[in-house]
Amino acid sequence: MNKLYYDNSPLLGKIRIPGDKSISHRSVMLASLAEGESHITNFLSGEDCMRTIEIFRAMGVKIEQSGSNVTIEGKGVHQLAEPAVPLYFGNSGTTARLMLGILAGLPFFTTVYGDSSLTRRPMNRVIHPLKKMGASIDGAKQASYLPLAIRGRDLQAMTYELPVRSAQVKSALLLAGLFANGDTTIMEMAPTRNHTENMLRAMGVPIEVQDEKCITMTSGHTLRGKDIEVPGDISSAAFFLVAAAITPGSHIELINVGLNETRTGLLQVLQEMGADLKISNVHASGGEMIGDIEISYHELKAVDIGGSLIPKLIDELPVIALLATQAEGVTTIYDAEELKVKETDRIKAVYETLSELGADIRPTDDGLIIRGKTTLQGGSTKSYHDHRIAMMTAIASIIASDEVQIDDLSCVAISYPEFFSHLDKLLGIQLSE
Numbered sequence: 001m002n003k004l005y006y007d008n009s010p011l012l013g014k015i016r017i018p019g020d021k022s023i024s025h026r027s028v029m030l031a032s033l034a035e036g037e038s039h040i041t042n043f044l045s046g047e048d049c050m051r052t053i054e055i056f057r058a059m060g061v062k063i064e065q066s067g068s069n070v071t072i073e074g075k076g077v078h079q080l081a082e083p084a085v086p087l088y089f090g091n092s093g094t095t096a097r098l099m100l101g102i103l104a105g106l107p108f109f110t111t112v113y114g115d116s117s118l119t120r121r122p123m124n125r126v127i128h129p130l131k132k133m134g135a136s137i138d139g140a141k142q143a144s145y146l147p148l149a150i151r152g153r154d155l156q157a158m159t160y161e162l163p164v165r166s167a168q169v170k171s172a173l174l175l176a177g178l179f180a181n182g183d184t185t186i187m188e189m190a191p192t193r194n195h196t197e198n199m200l201r202a203m204g205v206p207i208e209v210q211d212e213k214c215i216t217m218t219s220g221h222t223l224r225g226k227d228i229e230v231p232g233d234i235s236s237a238a239f240f241l242v243a244a245a246i247t248p249g250s251h252i253e254l255i256n257v258g259l260n261e262t263r264t265g266l267l268q269v270l271q272e273m274g275a276d277l278k279i280s281n282v283h284a285s286g287g288e289m290i291g292d293i294e295i296s297y298h299e300l301k302a303v304d305i306g307g308s309l310i311p312k313l314i315d316e317l318p319v320i321a322l323l324a325t326q327a328e329g330v331t332t333i334y335d336a337e338e339l340k341v342k343e344t345d346r347i348k349a350v351y352e353t354l355s356e357l358g359a360d361i362r363p364t365d366d367g368l369i370i371r372g373k374t375t376l377q378g379g380s381t382k383s384y385h386d387h388r389i390a391m392m393t394a395i396a397s398i399i400a401s402d403e404v405q406i407d408d409l410s411c412v413a414i415s416y417p418e419f420f421s422h423l424d425k426l427l428g429i430q431l432s433e
């Protein structure tokens with residue numbers, strides 16, 4: 001058991017947010033498929049993104065990494081080698097879904113697998129449309145879950161209406177479209193993160209977007225290697241934004257945060273709740289917006305969160321539920337049934353964790369209902385081996401009246417290896433030698 005107790009200390013000071021996980025994955029995938037060299041800066045060396053690097057190394061791509069700097073000698077879409085071993089996706093849903101799109105079009109055979117959590121996550125949302133393009137993918141349980149076997153082949157161009165709000169499915173189909181015999185068109189239910197589109201465009205592939213939701217990629221273009229600056233991950237910044245918003249006396253500044261508008265739903269929620277928030281130094285890099293965010297403690301009021309806002313804050317919902325415990329009134333989160341198929345069932349995990357700590361919270365079929373404001377207490381919790389649940393619990397412990405225990409914190413390294421050193425810095429805790 002790990003013990004967390006921070007005695008309501010305010011968060012003060014400034015930190016630089018590490019690279020965005022979604023963009024780091026995509027930078028390795030697209031730079032490997034590009035012709036020429038790419039230099040990536042502020043790459044996230046979390047466990048999930050390291051899986052993606054290892055997979056492309058196994059397919060013969062030369063990738064050099066020194067901390068957050070990565071150099072990739074792109075092979076182009078025709079020169080990757082058949083891997084000698086099965087490819088391991090670990091805990092990473094993004095690696096799994098996007099790689100299925102790529103492997104479906106590469107001219108060789110691969111087998112792929114993941115850890116116990118990833119093995120339970122649905123893959124048929126990607127496999128079903130890939131099969132419509134002609135992909136050959138097989139596995140147990142009607143090839144709906146890992147492990148899977150893929151024999152890459154020429155793919156048919158496709159127009160597809162997504163039945164789920166998922167950037168991973170959209171991205172997998174666009175990546176498969178790089179190997180198709182014509183243009184690829186994807187229609188979304190609501191706009192989801194558009195990092196794949198932005199990076200494809202920056203590397204020379206024409207992408208047209210109509211009404212924010214209809215994306216067409218023109219075929220027959222070669223990806224060109226590029227220097228990529230990965231913005232800080234707003235999903236990592238979220239933990240400290242919420243921590244400062246709910247801990248009296250806090251005032252922090254987060255530097256270099258990605259502000260792509262398909263990801264900034266949390267900022268909208270904080271503003272609607274009445275948080276004291278300032279964004280500055282906004283600039284664009286490689287098709288992505290970046291800026292600094294200052295936030296101080298302020299009284300908050302409840303809001304409703306649903307509809308097309310959900311994809312813009314899907315990964316922040318666990319920590320938003322914590323935020324809602326400190327807002328006056330009833331916050332309703334709805335349309336968020338996708339939370340059930342993340343690293344764990346996040347509706348259940350958030351409900352069990354926050355109710356153990358004394359929150360007034362109720363799970364629903366598609367979200368959570370939270371009544372604030374409540375004083376949180378200590379308690380015994382689990383991470384469910386889900387990085388976002390573990391970090392949400394750590395932030396909850398700052399305002400808890402007593403010690404919070406948690407079974408495991410190692411999963412934090414999946415997306416934010418420096419999380420505890422950054423938290424200690426903001427709390428003014430000196431690390432012993």
Ligand code: SPQ
Binds near residue numbers: 338
């Ligand atoms: O990669 P993984 O495990 O799926 O990661 C998560 C996360 O919390 O880090 C979800 F569990 O983020 C997904 C996100 O929920 C990353 C992602 C992407 O990079 O495209 C898109 C979202 O998933 P989805 O299923 O809505 O497309």
